[in-house]
Amino acid sequence: MSSALMSNYQPLSIEFITGSGTWLTDVQGERYLDALSGIAVCGLGHAHPAVQEAIADQAAKLIHTSNLYRIPLQEKLAEKLVQHSGMEKVFFGNSGAEANEAAIKLARLYASNKKIDKPVIVVMEKSFHGRTMATLSATGNPKVHQGFDPLVEGFRHIPYNDIDALKALANEDLNIVAVMVEPILGEGGVVIPDAGYLKAVRTFCDEHDCLMMVDEIQTGMCRTGKWFAFQYEDVMPDVMTLAKALGNGVPIGACLARGEAANLFQPGNHGSTFGGNPLASRAALAVIEVLEADNLAQRAEVLGNRLLDGLKQALKAVPGIKEIRGAGLMLAIELDEDAPDLVALALKEKLLINVTAGNVIRLLPVLVMSDSEADQIVTKLSKLLKAYLA
Numbered sequence: 588m589s590s591a592l593m594s595n596y597q598p599l600s601i602e603f604i605t606g607s608g609t610w611l612t613d614v615q616g617e618r619y620l621d622a623l624s625g626i627a628v629c630g631l632g633h634a635h636p637a638v639q640e641a642i643a644d645q646a647a648k649l650i651h652t653s654n655l656y657r658i659p660l661q662e663k664l665a666e667k668l669v670q671h672s673g674m675e676k677v678f679f680g681n682s683g684a685e686a687n688e689a690a691i692k693l694a695r696l697y698a699s700n701k702k703i704d705k706p707v708i709v710v711m712e713k714s715f716h717g718r719t720m721a722t723l724s725a726t727g728n729p730k731v732h733q734g735f736d737p738l739v740e741g742f743r744h745i746p747y748n749d750i751d752a753l754k755a756l757a758n759e760d761l762n763i764v765a766v767m768v769e770p771i772l773g774e775g776g777v778v779i780p781d782a783g784y785l786k787a788v789r790t791f792c793d794e795h796d797c798l799m800m801v802d803e804i805q806t807g808m809c810r811t812g813k814w815f816a817f818q819y820e821d822v823m824p825d826v827m828t829l830a831k832a833l834g835n836g837v838p839i840g841a842c843l844a845r846g847e848a849a850n851l852f853q854p855g856n857h858g859s860t861f862g863g864n865p866l867a868s869r870a871a872l873a874v875i876e877v878l879e880a881d882n883l884a885q886r887a888e889v890l891g892n893r894l895l896d897g898l899k900q901a902l903k904a905v906p907g908i909k910e911i912r913g914a915g916l917m918l919a920i921e922l923d924e925d926a927p928d929l930v931a932l933a934l935k936e937k938l939l940i941n942v943t944a945g946n947v948i949r950l951l952p953v954l955v956m957s958d959s960e961a962d963q964i965v966t967k968l969s970k971l972l973k974a975y976l977a
């Protein structure tokens with residue numbers, strides 16, 4: 588690896604140079620089946636023609652002007668997101684962390700407007716919200732905190748999927764202004780909460796006059812079989828954040844809000860030089876058009892069930908597997924023990940997977956794959972796991 592790069596990543600020594608749909612090709616011309624989509628980013632697969640065309644066309648017209656001037660493509664994109672989510676207003680940044688920073692700032696403004704001292708945002712253990720100072724402080728993983736003291740104050744971590752823990756906070760002398768939650772824990776191990784969990788969070792927020800903020804950065808944009816995973820329950824959050832698949836690889840993040848939260852930011856409160864620029868907005872609009880036209884939320888559900896059934900069937904008698912679970916195309920095979928070498932072994936089999944939380948094989952494949960490609964993921968992965976766990 589180039590010595591000119593900082594050492595914060597430890598990339599595998601493979602160099603991909605082209606991609607098409609569900610496949611990536613390396614410098615040697617070897618093809619790899621991608622069951623990770625650049626960590627839930629390339630939902631439409633690699634080099635999708637509609638996204639390609641939109642980026643190229645926009646690059647030839649206008650890439651950037653800044654938010655000093657109106658950006659019609661950004662306005663159109665906001666309208667589309669509002670339409671699909673039921674939220675009311677949107678702020679655009681360039682990443683998930685920035686989207687969550689905006690959400691955290693909204694919670695702080697909400698507190699400030701109510702003259703609340705020492706506001707607290709409730710966040711979850713094992714959550715992941717980003718790597719900026721505020722979002723890493725919100726993140727419920729001590730490894731992410733390590734070395735970065737003093738953390739941003741005002742976050743209180745409680746166990747995920749534990750409504751009693753949330754309710755118990757009401758007995759403490761805390762100024763809770765928001766609850767920030769992933770509808771499914773992504774980095775934390777693809778943990779799917781009990782049905783009714785988000786609804787109970789909503790009720791708590793209503794009863795305690797605080798904002799329900801849903802981090803859909805990994806789950807959003809049709810991945811789980813709905814446009815947004817919160818839509819599995821009959822709830823509406825006050826704030827929702829997006830990034831990852833929104834631009835299919837073109838960096839863009841969004842913080843959406845509804846009700847009082849939608850009107851908190853006033854000129855000068857927040858901003859981003861690049862946020863929602865014409866290029867990124869055009870790419871995201873192209874993504875949304877394809878998601879709509881090809882009904883990919885439904886397709887993600889169908890493909891997800893196919894993968895889930897296939898994996899359960901193929902691995903049913905294999906020891907060392909704790910659980911196989913998923914929602915749409917966000918799937919996990921939880922092992923009894925950590926599997927630090929599995930990603931490299933899969934790579935040898937020309938399959939891209941991820942292992943998160945030590946022992947959870949995470950699959951986040953593209954939404955546009957064929958049935959046969961889904962079956963190839965099952966075949967390759969089950970063969971690998973049978974050998975690995977034997």
Ligand SMILES: Cc1ncc(COP(=O)(O)O)c(C=O)c1O
Nearest residue numbers: 682683684715716717773804805
């Ligand atoms: C749920 C969630 N929130 C926030 C982030 C941070 O996004 P980014 O890396 O774009 O800053 C991630 C990234 O993995 C994520 O999964």
